[in-house]
Amino acid sequence: MADASWTSSAKSLKGVILDLCGVLYDSGEDGGTPIPGSVEAVKRLKASDLKLRFCTNETQASRDRFVAKLQRMGFDISVCEVFSPAPAAVAVLQDRGLRPHLLVYDGLLPEFDSVDKTNPNCVVIGDAAEQFSYQNLNDAFRVLIGLEKPVLFSLGKGRYYKETDGLNLDVGPYMKALEYACDVEAEVIGKPSAAFFHSVLHDMGLEPHEVLMIGDDLVNDVGGAQRCGMKGLQVRTGKYRPSDEKHPSVTADGTVDDLAQAVDLMLEERGGASLTSCWGRAGGETGDSLTQ
Amino acid sequence: MSGRRVLKAVLVDLSGTLHIEDSAVAGAQEALSRLRQAAVAVRFVTNTTKECKRSLLERLRRLNFDLQEEEIFTSLSAARRLVEQKQLRPLLLVEDSALEDFAGIDTSNPNAVVVGLAPEHFNYQTLNEAFRLLLEGAPLVAVHKARYYQRGDGLALGPGPFVTALEFASGCSATVVGKPQETFFTEVLSELDCSPGEAVMIGDDARDDVGGAQRAGMLGVLVRTGKYRAGDESKISPPPYLTCSSFPDAVDRLLENYKHAT
Structure with missing residues (x-):
């Protein structure tokens, strides 16, 4: 049910913020391994008209080295797109x-x-x-x-x-x-501080309601983004636990199996959608007629 | 001092009040003798969880304090009682020197976590192990939750911060058995057939000694030795009944102010 609500608002999105660990890759002693489908998912997001930033609480390596590690895993990502604490x-x-x-x-x-x-x-x-x-x-x-x-x-x-x-x-x-x-x-x-999310939004030049946050941490990624006025989507990878879907205080706008599925659903929903409608605006506008 | 009351028992903290590591607080042995001559019951209540009772007693005797093992009540023995009552198999985060107090307890395939003061166990690996047990539903028992204690080389973190860390990570709440729990004080007094209103607690920890005792209905006396830091007396409400420079000063002022039970 929740999934339907977030995909229907995908048309009006202008930007996406991705958490890294647990969304793009799983960490481990060998430096980590990409989550299946995530390398392609990032590529497709980059090829779309959505602005993309990465927002991580990773603090075990400097940003340069950390981004280099992701590049070696095959991700199309550069230092200036990554926000870390x-x-x-x-x-x-x-x-x-x-x-x-x-x-x-x-x-x-x-x-x-x-x-x-x-x-x-x-x-x-x-x-x-x-x-x-x-x-x-x-x-x-x-x-x-x-x-x-x-x-x-x-x-x-x-x-x-x-x-x-x-x-x-x-x-x-x-x-x-x-x-x-x-x-x-x-x-x-860092996440979930509002100042941190706002610095990312400022860099994107977007308003909170135009942006979707995707993360594996229900409280810090999803809850933090929602408190700033963004939508928050949780992936069932990384630290996700089934009990997250019954959390007493944070309810994600949607839950998907992984980043690849999130990107599939989002891009499919957008199709050739125009960017005129906004989050939360009721249906019945002429928006649909503007699609190609 | 308002209204004279009957004084039947004095509970005394050990570390930071009678001694700091291997040095006695100046004049503390003589002050303890004066207290004993005044016909009040004296008991020693300690959250010193690094040491088993026996080594605690040996240390105090080396410093020429006059006391018996059965007069000492520690939070470790309170934790052991709880583990036995609930038939738990604990992962023991206590220092090796304290393990003697848990002799005979089954610790195989643990289904509970007991946290004492164990600097050598408060590391990333062991805390992760404890955390994973808690996520599976194991209960968390804290021997006490003191923030820090006075060590020879300065202040050092007590068990409280580590218990708080595990509580936050797992979303569970610890059962705390030592000071400042009311039951810890009242169990000692019940053995003496003494009501809280007839007893005084002397210690250097405003919250755990004085605050805890006063919540249990006793009067609390704060001493400015050990971990005491300027302004501690204003950190609790109500404030300490008395704040004294040291244990000997506390004994003198109590004896002046109180009528003793005969």
């Missing part, structure tokens, strides 16, 4: 004159090369994976508790993600640990 965090730090203590994966450190990290007056936490040792968490804690007013930034707040060996904790639980320890509330940079 670290560059957004660097902008915030510079804007507010803050010097971070970094609790992030080593691979992400190059993103912060330009930032002054001496005598830190805030903490930035990302998905540090196996570098989330007690010692490293304690170091970050001591920086925070030593500040008169602790400032904590979290690069996303996901609960967990899927690796080839099973589900693993994401940055969110560790952000919660530091919040609890220091009695602070973290400022989240």
Whole structure:
């Protein structure tokens, strides 16, 4: 039922934002493998009249290296199309004159090369994976508790993600640990923060109701996009769990098997559709007569 | 000080109140003796979950404190009681030194997670393992939820942040058994046949010692040693009954202010 509602609004779409991990590929020790059909799906989106951006909370590698990895998997993607939390965090730090203590994966450190990290007056936490040792968490804690007013930034707040060996904790639980320890509330940079989605929309030059977000994370991708006024579509790949379709507070505008199916349905619905109608506008307009 | 009340029992925190690691708080041994001479029952209530009771007792005796093993109540023993009652097979995130208190408990093929203070287990691998059990529906038991504790080299994260992390990741709520749970305090007092209104708790943790005891109906005394940080007394409401510079100061002021039961 929900699927019908999102495909019917596909005609008025002007842009699509794709999550990466769990939508384009599954991560794993070997660097990851593309989800079947996703390489072609991205190609077809690019060939369409839709604007396309990629929006990820990936914080284990710098954007350059991360995009290079996707290119090696066969994806048609470039750095300027990808929005990730670290560059957004660097902008915030510079804007507010803050010097971070970094609790992030080593691979992400190059993103912060330009930032002054001496005598830190805030903490930035990302998905540090196996570098989330007690010692490293304690170091970050001591920086925070030593500040008169602790400032904590979290690069996303996901609960967990899927690796080839099973589900693993994401940055969110560790952000919660530091919040609890220091009695602070973290400022989240990345999905689902509205500021992050708006920066992508701004770059696309589109309004929220003109854009569809496709992701595997119901709360952070779908829910976050919906709170900004976008439609949110969930794929049954990546971290998707069947219980997501009965979630108490977030209901996706549609659920599809994978990205390939989403793109099939969307492009089929659009056909040669004009771009005159909008999201949410009732039927009965003359829009149909404008199709070729 | 308003109205004199009868004082029948004093509960005392250990780490940060009587001692910090292997050093006694100055004058604490003599203060404990003065308290014992005043004909009040003294019990020691601790969330120190790194150590089993026996090694805790040995450490305190080395520091010349006069106390008996049966006077010590730990959150580890409370956790063990819960595991036994519910016949759980726990994945134990407790330090090796505390495992003695769980001797005889079946931990094969775990169907529960017990979190104590275990820096060497608070790593990515083990927390992932615990998380996956919780997603399958295993209950989460927290020996306590303290935010941090005082270590020789500074403040260090307690179990609370890690319990909170697992709760957030799995969407479940932990059962907390140590301080500041009311039942922890009232179980100690019931053995003494003493009502909460006749008892005082002395500790360095505003929330877990003082706040917890006051919610259980006792009076709480905060000492400015151990993990105490300036302004802690204003972090709880109602505020501590008294805030004192140290355990000896607390004992002196209590003895001045109270009429003792005979």
